[in-house]
Amino acid sequence: MLAETICSAVSAAGLGIAAITAYRKRFLAATRIAAYSLVPVGLVMTGVVKWVSGIVFEPSVWIGFGLLAVAWLLLVTTRAVERRGGATRKERKAARDASQGEAVAPVASAPSLGTAAGPAADPAARDGRKEKPQQAAGAGDDFSDIEAILKKHGI
Template sequence: MLAETICSAVSAAGLGIAAVTAWRKRFLAATRIAAYSLVPVALVLTGIVDWVAGIAFKPSVWLGFGLLAVAWVLFMTTRAVERRGGGTRKERRAAARAARGDAVAPAASAPSLGAGVPQAQARPKGKSREQSAVPGEDFSDIEAILKKHGI
């Protein structure tokens, strides 16, 4: 009953403001204000106000909203734990299996020998593998590129 009275008073005040606005020759604004002021009365007549008032003043409804909030917090907590790497046991096992597996392209991890250089020419015949890995390797091609660019 109180909600209907408040909605009626708001509509009456809005229609009064719309009348004053129309008297000032601002008809477009007055029409807009009249439209907004009719909404509360329309909500009362459709029964929406009774429905909202019934929801707002029932403790069981608020208990339901509280349970929804708790469920949402639990859901978001589990999502945050999964994103940090906790995941489920099944997901951790699958990740461990994937990490243990062979590489997709095992030869891709081999060092590049340069463009257009055949593998037979890349390693000098007289040197062993240990000698070619010495820190004083031949960097003449890099030096040539740097000189070309004036560095």
């Protein structure tokens, strides 16, 4: 009963403010204020206010909220301990992938990425020329393509 009275008073005050705003020729703002002021009365008429007041004054609901808070605290605490221990999900996944990679492809069966078995198979070695040792072209090792693009654009 008290909640319905309060909601009605808030709506009446909002409609009064909307009327003053409309008198000042600010019709869009007045319409917006009127819309907001009708919400409390609508909530009372649909029964939402009774439902919410029933939840607020029910002890079992507050016990449920307490249990949710405890569960949330436990989850946050375990995440903090996991991060502090250094064993993050990424580290565990990397360790698991590394151990599986060694088991699947042993060193003896890995394909050779370097030169062939003997000097006869290497065409530069047959001609007596020596090539410069090339570094592994990783993601950040070789910037020659980027430099060429920048020079092309005058940067």
